Amino acid sequence: MSTPEKNTPPPKTIPLKTIPVEQGVGTHLAHDMTQIIPGEFKGPAFKKGHKITSSDVCHLMRMGKNNLYVLDLKDGQIHEDDAVMALASALAGPGVTFSGSPSEGKLELKAAYPGLFKVDVDALTRFNLCQDVMCASIHNNVSVKLNQPLAATRAIPLVISEEDLNQAVSIAKSYYPIFKVKLFNPLKVRLIITGDEVYKGLVQDRFKDIVQEKITRLGASLEESVILPDNREMITLKINEYLNKETDLIITTGGMSVDPDDVTKAAIEDSGFEQVHYSAAVLPGAMFLLGYHKDITIMGLPACGLFHKTTIFDLILPRVMAGEKPDKTDLAKLSHGGLCLNCKPCRFPACPFGKS
């Protein structure tokens, strides 16, 4: 009885010749040779293509290498360094750059400028379903700095078939760009701090410093700020005044809860915004408000922003700075990963908060 053929790829032969290290003088290394000195160094001790000298033989033996690979590529076979250049080129969209010199067959994709990192997660998954390639990235919608690592890619084997490489490149190109960095706009921000207690001077305001630090870090500027009592009409009037000035983002603080004195939400609703989304599946930040009037955004920050270092404000601000208009669905999507663990000290953004 014949066995049904399995749909598995044929075994790949690596076109390498193995030679004893002591016979390696004068030959060229087929791949980078990694050396690890615990706690001190991990990296290529010898780069691909390095011509072995007699003094290298002892060094290689000390690294535990008794044999060397000498590469012998056939038609249709691509070395990992050439493959990874093709992979990175297909994956990296605007604002994503990478080195011209792969290290150990790997390339790191980095931010070419500060901004909001965007990943087409479904496309990245499809790419990683391709044979013999991989790419791992940081999370979607994270604010990134210049030269910050965003992702890394490589061909898995030392030598990849041209067919497998072309398939992976083709997938990445068909979804181009899988990775991109959106520039932050230098938004003009106006701030309304609400609360009878701060208006009367019973409590010292701390919101202004917090908001100013967070917005300027991303390149926005605080044009103006005011402290108002919990007075619906006064807050509405001030919002309308700010709407008529050159303003990109209005931020209100406080008054977003359900207490009878909390009128900021109602004042925003009175101010003529076409879209107002109240509440978000994020803690801290459940009583957050996000609204839009033409190109102007308004954010209502609940008082939790005073007590928690990181809140929903830190998740939404970078997206608004990058020209996005998150809607009700976007706010709901924050639910998965929307629970802050209140770590001491706070490690945000290097934590699960806001990642989904």
Place this chain on the structure above:
Amino acid sequence: MKDFETLLAQSAQAHGHLCPGQVIGVKMAMEGCRLIGLDEPSTLPQIKKLIVYVEMDRCATDAISHVTGVKLGRRSLKFIDNGIMAATFVNLETGKAFRIVSKESSREDAMQFAPQISDKRLRQLEAYKRMTTDDLFSIQEVIVDVPACDMPGPTRFKAVCEQCGQVVRDKKEVYKNNQTLCKPCAFGSYYQPVKH
């Protein structure tokens, strides 16, 4: 590589005049190439191994370009607009790189090396010839990770500005407000169109 006097004479001719900046540039280039192990940088095969980052667009830049053969159009000469009399020499094959900075103190030190010359410019020119690389330069070994999009060779990356339709090469486009844009469209340009 030719000797210093020959290189200086040729460089001055190519640049248009002999000046202290030419002396600095020629010496900087010779030392930079020596440090990264290139003795014939302007000819094959070494011409493909060298990238030089210059941090000023002054006389010395032309001298460095002349001695090393690096050119903007070959992508082997990179201009970093820092206004600093400095250049970094990178051997692409070995990864060795050195940044050489002209010491400001050498301007004053010129008096010790050529006190007989009263004209300041001529004194500097002659003194710089006599001074050693230690007298003239601060040198630091560095790592330069040259991005793929800055490498010499054929154009690998092209994008189209969604606002003006201009083709943007070498990953110099940006993504702003949900559009791929050229830098003039994203940030404004150095020119203003003439209105007729």
